[in-house]
Amino acid sequence: MKKSIRSRMLSMLAACAMLAGAAQAVVPAAGFAAENLISNSTFDTGTTDWGIYKESGGAAKLSTEDGKLAMKITDRGTKNYAVQLFYDIIPLYQNATYKFSYEISCDKERYVEAMIQQNGGTYQSYTWKGIEIGPEPVKVDYQFTMTKDTDIMAKLCINCGVEERDADRDLGEHTVYLDNVVLELVNDDEVDYSTVGPYQAPILANQIGYRTNDKKTAVVREDGGNEFKVVNAENDEVVYTGTLGEAAENKSAKENDRIADFSEVKTPGKYYITCGDLDKSYTFVIADDPYKELMKETVRMFYLQRCGCEIEDETFGHKACHTDEATIYGTSDKIDVTGGWHDAGDYGRYTVAAAKAVADLLYAYDANPSLFTDDIGIPESGNGIPDILDEVRYELEWMLKIQAADGGVYHKVSCANFPAYVMPEKEVAELIVMPVSSTATADFVASMAMAYEFYKGVDEAFAQKCLAAAEKSWAYLEANPSYKGYTNPRDVVTGEYGDKTDKDERYWAACQMYRATGKGDYISGITEAKTGLDWSTVGDYGNIALTTMKKDEGKAEAALALGQTALASLTKTAGSAESIVNASPYGSPVTEYNWGSNMTIANAGIVLGLEGKKDAANEVLNYLLGKNPLGACFVTGFGTVSPEAPHHRPSMAKNAAQPGMLVGGVNSNLEDSAAKAYCKTNPPAKCWVDNSESYSTNEITIYWNSPLIYLLALTEKQDSAPVDPPQVTVKGDMDESGKLDVSDAVLLARFLVADKEAVVTAQGRANADCNADGKADEEDLTMMLKAIAKQIVL
Numbered sequence: 001m002k003k004s005i006r007s008r009m010l011s012m013l014a015a016c017a018m019l020a021g022a023a024q025a026v027v028p029a030a031g032f033a034a035e036n037l038i039s040n041s042t043f044d045t046g047t048t049d050w051g052i053y054k055e056s057g058g059a060a061k062l063s064t065e066d067g068k069l070a071m072k073i074t075d076r077g078t079k080n081y082a083v084q085l086f087y088d089i090i091p092l093y094q095n096a097t098y099k100f101s102y103e104i105s106c107d108k109e110r111y112v113e114a115m116i117q118q119n120g121g122t123y124q125s126y127t128w129k130g131i132e133i134g135p136e137p138v139k140v141d142y143q144f145t146m147t148k149d150t151d152i153m154a155k156l157c158i159n160c161g162v163e164e165r166d167a168d169r170d171l172g173e174h175t176v177y178l179d180n181v182v183l184e185l186v187n188d189d190e191v192d193y194s195t196v197g198p199y200q201a202p203i204l205a206n207q208i209g210y211r212t213n214d215k216k217t218a219v220v221r222e223d224g225g226n227e228f229k230v231v232n233a234e235n236d237e238v239v240y241t242g243t244l245g246e247a248a249e250n251k252s253a254k255e256n257d258r259i260a261d262f263s264e265v266k267t268p269g270k271y272y273i274t275c276g277d278l279d280k281s282y283t284f285v286i287a288d289d290p291y292k293e294l295m296k297e298t299v300r301m302f303y304l305q306r307c308g309c310e311i312e313d314e315t316f317g318h319k320a321c322h323t324d325e326a327t328i329y330g331t332s333d334k335i336d337v338t339g340g341w342h343d344a345g346d347y348g349r350y351t352v353a354a355a356k357a358v359a360d361l362l363y364a365y366d367a368n369p370s371l372f373t374d375d376i377g378i379p380e381s382g383n384g385i386p387d388i389l390d391e392v393r394y395e396l397e398w399m400l401k402i403q404a405a406d407g408g409v410y411h412k413v414s415c416a417n418f419p420a421y422v423m424p425e426k427e428v429a430e431l432i433v434m435p436v437s438s439t440a441t442a443d444f445v446a447s448m449a450m451a452y453e454f455y456k457g458v459d460e461a462f463a464q465k466c467l468a469a470a471e472k473s474w475a476y477l478e479a480n481p482s483y484k485g486y487t488n489p490r491d492v493v494t495g496e497y498g499d500k501t502d503k504d505e506r507y508w509a510a511c512q513m514y515r516a517t518g519k520g521d522y523i524s525g526i527t528e529a530k531t532g533l534d535w536s537t538v539g540d541y542g543n544i545a546l547t548t549m550k551k552d553e554g555k556a557e558a559a560l561a562l563g564q565t566a567l568a569s570l571t572k573t574a575g576s577a578e579s580i581v582n583a584s585p586y587g588s589p590v591t592e593y594n595w596g597s598n599m600t601i602a603n604a605g606i607v608l609g610l611e612g613k614k615d616a617a618n619e620v621l622n623y624l625l626g627k628n629p630l631g632a633c634f635v636t637g638f639g640t641v642s643p644e645a646p647h648h649r650p651s652m653a654k655n656a657a658q659p660g661m662l663v664g665g666v667n668s669n670l671e672d673s674a675a676k677a678y679c680k681t682n683p684p685a686k687c688w689v690d691n692s693e694s695y696s697t698n699e700i701t702i703y704w705n706s707p708l709i710y711l712l713a714l715t716e717k718q719d720s721a722p723v724d725p726p727q728v729t730v731k732g733d734m735d736e737s738g739k740l741d742v743s744d745a746v747l748l749a750r751f752l753v754a755d756k757e758a759v760v761t762a763q764g765r766a767n768a769d770c771n772a773d774g775k776a777d778e779e780d781l782t783m784m785l786k787a788i789a790k791q792i793v794l
Helices: 005-018 292-304 351-367 387-401 438-455 460-479 503-517 539-548 557-583 597-610 614-624 649-654 673-678 702-715 742-752 762-768 778-788
Strands: 050-054 058-065 068-076 083-092 097-106 110-117 125-133 138-145 151-159 174-187 209-211 217-220 227-232 238-243 248-250 255-261 269-274 284-287 326-328 412-414
Touching: 050 058, 058 083, 068 083, 083 174, 083 673, 097 110, 097 125, 110 174, 125 138, 151 174, 151 673, 292 351, 292 387, 292 702, 351 387, 351 438, 351 539, 351 702, 387 438, 387 460, 438 460, 438 503, 460 503, 503 539, 503 557, 539 557, 539 597, 557 597, 557 614, 597 614, 597 702, 614 702, 742 762, 742 778
Parallel strands: 209 284
Antiparallel strands: 050 083, 058 068, 068 174, 083 151, 097 138, 097 174, 110 125, 110 151, 217 255, 227 238, 227 269, 248 255, 269 284
16 A cells, blocks of 8 residues: 555655755655645745746846736747746656646736746746736636656746737736646655665765875765775775774764875775775775876866867767857947857856966966876877967967957857757857956956967967057056946846956956066056955966066066065965865865855865965865765766766757866855755755756856866976977978978978878977967968078078
8 A cells, every 4th residue: 555645755854854964965855735835826925936037138027916926027028938937946746646726817918828847958848838818817727747757846937928829919018917826746646756865975085096195085974983994996905904083073064074094005006995884985096197187188178168160079079159250239340259168058258257267277387387288189289289278279369359449358258148958059149249348358468468478489479469469458457447347238148257346357467467578567556465266356366477477586676575465365365275174074175165166166276286285285186076075076077976967058968978077066055946956955065966957056167177277287296397498400390300301391281281190399390480480380381392492591
């Protein structure tokens, strides 16, 4: 005999309580029989839990009138869902029967659609009604059975945009009313309640591994006794036995944790940890370079995010996207904005986000150039230049295109709305260039100043072009000293990247320009350091610029003083982060988990690494790679447990996680439907869900990957000092045979048409630069041929 609904629900709630500490909350109970699943159904307490989705020109406001929900519509937009009233997170179980009723009316005659649907994915409807409404309330009352798979985060929607059947009606301003909304589970006899929560590993370690000589720790969070063992995974032999540290209460994760320190294990190999009868940890490696592949994939991620060109990849390859000219908002002017990186899970390109990513990647290279190879699998691989510099240049070339004629820099390029879950070439809506902002302009200055410094030994002409662009935008900032922020206009809903001030951006720009040029005027009068490594707070990049630049005996006293102030600021930030890391069993440097916490955590690791606090920086890396309360490596495709459903349109379109992407991580604010549905009972440090609809915990961005790369570079031992750019040995001798001949001209010709088998070293490129303009191009090929024909002497 089946249990009653009430008894089964009580059992489920008990299971939820026991599993509240799991990585993702168990599926919440649907509710007791005859209980309303709509929390605010009569609107006696206002509009709580109800909202309006608007796009495509739709405009409306929500309020209550006479005890009814009232949605005043001023513009129906251009789509049926351009104005959509919604109630979020309704648990629907497969084979369950529900009773659904509500009263709906409008002060004008019109047609609407009411449904409960999937909140994302294909937006399939589980129940749907088309209704003609008017001033007299219509009572809708019926039962339906959930025939689709269980969906605990379904969404009740009423489309009030432009419907095809009443598109010609001139409704003007009008109000739709809703009242007495009731949704009840009335029969679950055929429901198979599966309340098994996600597995919670009792022993947590860095799932990729540890460097041979680094400090190595794991966390044991269940009682397995006082002793732990490190076991060779190849032969199951115990190689080390240790004693756990004292138990410590971890309030943010609601658990008691003990530390297993196995730093003494230094022999390369594969290992796992055991403790009493507890399940063993996931297998990890100890090696001199455990993160070699991780570094390659996290850098190659940027190639897969490229816009405006064909991408070659077995799974995520696609044709060139977003190649049309874009319209400057509010005008009919169009400009070429092809190129750059797609910012995140969507296909927008945002200047301030780009600047952070550029800074992280270039400073990562600056910190440890020997780590970055020329073979990660991008079109430029094998050209003699580290691929990370080639990849960053692709973004810089795009940034140069969004500088306005007066030196101001446009804030972003995107369509008006987020695209469907499609590959990038399928987003074909109009591209819009949004207005200039001072934050984008200052970030652009800093990025171009960095480009001058890092590329002058690679391509002098490109470096000079970047410096000239930086100087032009700096002049714009000086001529426009007031903050010029950015907010989305009503008809654009893509990422805003707004800011409250541009003081930190201007500080970074000034410091970076000083570093690039040595001209003290850029930092004249600045006495206070700014902080932050986020896209919105970038002051620490200015501090890094000053504290890591090459020593200059001729520095002005003002520069020396500001450099000391910058160093003191970084030291203070690192000290605070180290204290938090040391107090956390998991090595987390934060006490609050907000949107993009993994970026904040990686940023803290960067400052720790810069200040020489290697153990703490490595603990931060361990957290990101699996030693965290979720028991997940937060980088797709790495570790035993990693995100399989990131909020990333190519991954969603291909139904596979693109590798090498750091997801946003824990966010206790529960800012999307999936997080609210799955993490409602989770403690703060466990509010992450591997669900493609969880954009607030499981999205990816270029500027979340970039600090991970910088952190890897800082924590990795430098094998060699930076090498100076190669000097010309024999002009035109591209194949380095010791002389100029026809084979050199053939090699250059193949190189210029991107022949992948035309392998050219950095020295060969330098030799081929016959006219000394910083690059090997068609003009050099002409000079080679003339020299071979004895028409000129190189």
